[in-house]
Amino acid sequence: MIRYKKLGYIAINVTDVKRSAIFYRDMVCLDQVGEITEDMAFFSSSSDYHNLILNKSHEPGLKRIAFELESTKELERAFEMLEREGYNPIEVDKEERALLKIDKAFRFRDPNGVTFEFYNKMMQRAEPYEPSPVKVLKLDHVVLRVPNFQETLHFFNEVLNFKISDTRHKPDGEMYFAFMRCFPNPYHHSFGISQGDDLRLFHIAFKVKDIDDIGIARNRLTKSDVPVVFGPGRHMASGSIFMYYLDPDGLTLEYTLGMEEFPEENPREPRMLDNTLRTTDLWEGPSDPRIGKVGHVEVNRSEANV
Numbered sequence: 001m002i003r004y005k006k007l008g009y010i011a012i013n014v015t016d017v018k019r020s021a022i023f024y025r026d027m028v029c030l031d032q033v034g035e036i037t038e039d040m041a042f043f044s045s046s047s048d049y050h051n052l053i054l055n056k057s058h059e060p061g062l063k064r065i066a067f068e069l070e071s072t073k074e075l076e077r078a079f080e081m082l083e084r085e086g087y088n089p090i091e092v093d094k095e096e097r098a099l100l101k102i103d104k105a106f107r108f109r110d111p112n113g114v115t116f117e118f119y120n121k122m123m124q125r126a127e128p129y130e131p132s133p134v135k136v137l138k139l140d141h142v143v144l145r146v147p148n149f150q151e152t153l154h155f156f157n158e159v160l161n162f163k164i165s166d167t168r169h170k171p172d173g174e175m176y177f178a179f180m181r182c183f184p185n186p187y188h189h190s191f192g193i194s195q196g197d198d199l200r201l202f203h204i205a206f207k208v209k210d211i212d213d214i215g216i217a218r219n220r221l222t223k224s225d226v227p228v229v230f231g232p233g234r235h236m237a238s239g240s241i242f243m244y245y246l247d248p249d250g251l252t253l254e255y256t257l258g259m260e261e262f263p264e265e266n267p268r269e270p271r272m273l274d275n276t277l278r279t280t281d282l283w284e285g286p287s288d289p290r291i292g293k294v295g296h297v298e299v300n301r302s303e304a305n306v
């Protein structure tokens with residue numbers, strides 16, 4: 001039973017690293033860490049050395065998702081289990097761990113071929129983290145659309161020990177969405193999957209400190225002609241207030257605050273939620289069709305170079 005600390009970092013692909021770096025620094029309000037190069041840029045939303053990596057690519061979207069496990073022992077156990085179960089975990093080499101400022105790490109693929117990384121610890125920054133003007137508190141969650149929903153759910157729930165917080169269902173009862181927390185991390189979801197026709201990154205969410213940050217962000221984004229594509233509103237599932245907007249490549253980002261937290265022992269049962277607009281947004285606001293449209297997922301089927 002794998003035990004997690006948190007969603008650690010996400011590596012995304014962008015078409016123009018410099019343009020996106022300016023956006024993630026000045027509009028999303030993340031801390032830039034180190035130099036921006038043509039190929040790569042690092043950003044932090046905590047005391048961690050990084051929580052978001054931008055990589056240059058001609059197809060904007062997801063490169064990989066990384067979770068920090070509770071301890072080094074837990075990482076070793078997870079490696080052994082995934083190897084035993086035939087998921088072929090591969091250790092990240094020393095050179096890359098040095099670049100990523102992580103101690104020990106390995107990668108593997110989910111049933112869709114998406115690369116996941118588990119690591120034990122990351123270098124902590126000496127400078128205090130003082131986000132401004134939008135107070136981004138952490139990398140919050142990531143949601144993928146997957147073509148094989150049930151197989152993916154089984155993998156995350158049964159193999160990786162993610163706990164299901166809530167699910168959503170079509171009128172005929174078929175489940176099409178699962179919100180999952182990385183146990184024993186208390187937050188309602190760090191990861192979500194939605195049934196889709198293709199494999200796609202739906203959105204990446206950052207937690208902000210309070211409602212003022214949503215208001216300040218909305219005004220700053222619209223003043224700079226950044227499309228705000230849904231919200232502000234309130235999600236029924238996690239109880240959070242949300243606002244979605246697009247990055248320069250059209251990738252969907254969410255600001256969120258006020259997510260439900262679960263105790264490690266005796267948590268409530270997952271609820272079956274319907275597929276109405278009110279369940280998505282208790283304030284029943286309109287959404288822009290561009291939401292979640294861009295988000296190619298890098299799938300690398302070769303054994304090496306995950």
Ligand SMILES: CC(C)c1ccc(C(=O)O)c(O)c1O
Nearest residue numbers: 143235236237238239240280
């Ligand atoms: C509209 C999306 C998929 C969604 C729905 C609900 C929540 C939540 O309850 O927090 C989200 O974060 C979402 O991104």
Ligand SMILES: [Fe+2]
Nearest residue numbers: 141143205254
């Ligand atoms: Fe979300």
